[in-house]
Amino acid sequence: MANKLRILIADDHQLVIQGILCSLKEVGDFDVVTTNNCDTAFQLIKTSEKTTPFQILFTDLSFDNTTEDTKLDGGEELIKAIRNNEIDIKIGVITGHTETNRVYNVISNLNPNAYLLKSKCDAKEIGFAIQKMLASDFYYTHEIHQKIMRRNIVQIQMDDVAIQVLKELPNHAKIGNLEGVIKKNDGTVIKLRSIETKLANLRINLNANNNTDLILKAKELGIID
Known part of the structure; x- marks a missing residue:
């Protein structure tokens, strides 16, 4: 009889853990262990690595129950620790974070x-994700996949001048004030007409109605803070 797939769940909300457990029961018969903090999760992974290793980790990104003694204060730190220790485990993020910049990073x-995403993580979704992970493939829920695809496309279209324009635009009452501020890498000042053209192209690329909308969309995509 084949050994059961071992899955570790790390989340600081018990209701979320219960929801994931219910979904996993619909998918298959797994050996599932849960914890509400990243320090314990890492220790469980490390101590079982040579004997009964976990094949999959599902972790949230944010944990609200950290203290001064906490070493790994979130999912990102947990994943980094696993990567730094070269532990062979598939890692899945289950979170509520949909901010494009954080997702992209x-x-x-x-x-x-x-x-x-926690809001859409039903049995079908988590089951499909597990299949992909075990096949050494990647799975991002549809909303996340769309965000990454769009961010990648926009990133290709961005250059240093575009980034400067997007960052400086909110600081000036008039577009004309940007002349003398926006420069090429060699220090050459960009003329106003070129700035206006760049802004027009950016509005098209980001599907923005106006410059205010452009800045909001640039922030949403994580291009500027």
């Missing part, structure tokens, strides 16, 4: 095998 820097 987590996926780009930490490379989790899956990124799911």
